[in-house]
Amino acid sequence: MQLKNYYLKITKNLDSSKFLRFFLYMLIFFQPFNGFNSFREIGFYGLIIFFIIKISRERTINIDFRDKTIVALFLLVAWSILTSILGPYPLDSLNILRKNLLVQVLIFLVIITEFKSYNELRTLFLIVVMSFIVVTIASLLENLSDLMNLKMDLYALQSKRTHKMFIGGFASNATFYLPFIAVWLAALNEPIWKKWIGKITLLLGLITVFIYNSRTSLIAIFFAFFIILLLSKKYKLLIISLTVIILSTSIAYSLKPAAFSKYKTLANFKTYISNEGLSNRFGVWQGALHIIRERPFTGYGYGWKKMAWAARDLNLEEYWKEHYPHIYAYYVDEAHLSYGRVNPHNLILQIVFEIGLIGLGIFLWFWTTIIFKILRATFSQQRSQIKDFMKYSIGILISYILINITNGYWQETYGNMIFMFTASIFVIYKQSTQRIDDGKDIQF
Known part of the structure; x- marks a missing residue:
């Protein structure tokens, strides 16, 4: 109870709206920059904190x-x-x-x-x-x-x-x-x-x-x-x-x-219309379909960087090498079936x-x-x-x-x-x- 009263006393006079906008502007401003991740992190956590404060104070959203x-x-x-x-x-x-x-x-x-x-x-x-x-x-x-x-x-x-x-x-x-x-x-x-x-x-x-x-x-x-x-x-x-x-x-x-x-x-x-003209995209897409067909309705979970893991676990490397060299060229020769390099x-x-x-x-x-x-x-x-x-x-x-x-x-x-x-x-x-x-x- 004492902790709750202390929290209410601190947040009573805070203008959460001004803080929310400040951290939103910070987060949005640094989006197109490489590096500066610490500023994006500050913006993100600032948004979370003051969004929670706003909800707790207003009791509604x-x-x-x-x-x-x-x-x-x-x-x-x-x-x-x-x-x-x-x-x-x-x-x-x-x-x-x-x-x-x-x-x-x-x-x-x-x-x-x-x-x-x-x-x-x-x-x-x-x-x-x-x-x-x-x-x-x-x-x-x-x-x-x-x-x-x-x-x-x-x-x-x-x-x-x-x-x-x-x-x-x-x-x-x-x-x-x-x-x-x-x-x-x-x-x-x-x-x-x-x-x-x-x-x-x-x-x-x-x-x-x-x-x-x-x-x-x-x-x-x-x-x-x-x-x-x-x-x-x-x-x-x-x-x-x-x-x-x-x-x-x-x-x-x-x-x-x-x-x-x-x-x-x-x-x-x-x-x-050609695989070469589209920078081997046909091979990339066909390989992605080979991986997807094992879990078509639910997928492998949020995030694409683990696609290389899925290909390895499905033992597709040798299959592609023997039957689909154009797929093998991207997934293995170029991307080495590495996490974060294989992209659909x-x-x-x-x-x-x-x-x-x-x-x-x-x-x-x-x-x-x-x-x-x-x-x-x-x-x-x-x-x-x-x-x-x-x-x-x-x-x-x-x-x-x-x-x-x-x-x-x-x-x-x-x-x-x-x-x-x-x-x-x-x-x-x-x-x-x-x-x-x-x-x-x-x-x-």
Whole structure:
């Protein structure tokens, strides 16, 4: 009793909301950076502590548990925990779940309980933009001397890149950040200085993605921008952008063809239908299916890094060597069946490997509820920035779908940011479907 009174005395005058927002901003700001893990840890544990304090003080949590998005999210969490416990690698699965899904759900819950409208989300969105421009500038400065050397080609830059550098993983993260910033610019009425920050970030971000030498990222970002400009009816800007891309590409090809050899393959139809053109993806996917078919409905537990363990335990190495040399080439020759190196390189296959077909169904249901919220707001009769933001967000979805054809991003930085995005959609949708009735907000 005395301990309880002491706790109440300490927390009585604490503004938990301010602390929650501070630690959320810290966690979100450091997402695109390699290193700085201690700051992310501080942000995460700060969120947990003050979220618990908030719940204990208010004795309730402002969440509509009848909402289909909330139902789907909690089912996804429950099923992920269950399959991890009952899977063949429970310790690894639960540890990865703690590092990823717990963080994502916490971000989601804090945002939907702390923020009630777009105006309240403005600071969070600015944090997203500022964090990415900092990591973009740092990435360019990191490679400045090499970029100034005209003899240095993109393959050489790529070979020097490590995950300890700012540019490590940049292109993948950019497929979320750049479309998000484009939506932020196109939809929302922000001050001029914010718009200039956004425009500079887009320009420098595109340059850095190009330097990164990632074909899939460029395609995903291009189609996202195309959709956003099309939906926003910025036809002149769309035509100008396409013209600049065509002219720049033509000039670049003539000046330094060796540096653009990888991008030239985008014009070859075989790039999209052959195993070699897709960097041995067919072999990767087929090998993943061989592993998945042993546990198709429940999977092996949350987290993909143990795929190598599963292949070893199923004795697939010799089977692949004898019957499927193209699978053996990736899983054994290249990745050496090592933990954390064998990756299914496709989001659908990754989810089925981790939490099975049942888990995939829940995941798709969750996203269906988000898409429904976007479409309902998009086709509503009202005219507002909220409607525009929801409509242009379709570009973010396009980018997310395209990048996940040859990759699997629903964890780590990308997973955290996509949950930030879905939570923002949830908040904005809730705001758009509220009305004042007898002085109370009613959701319908």
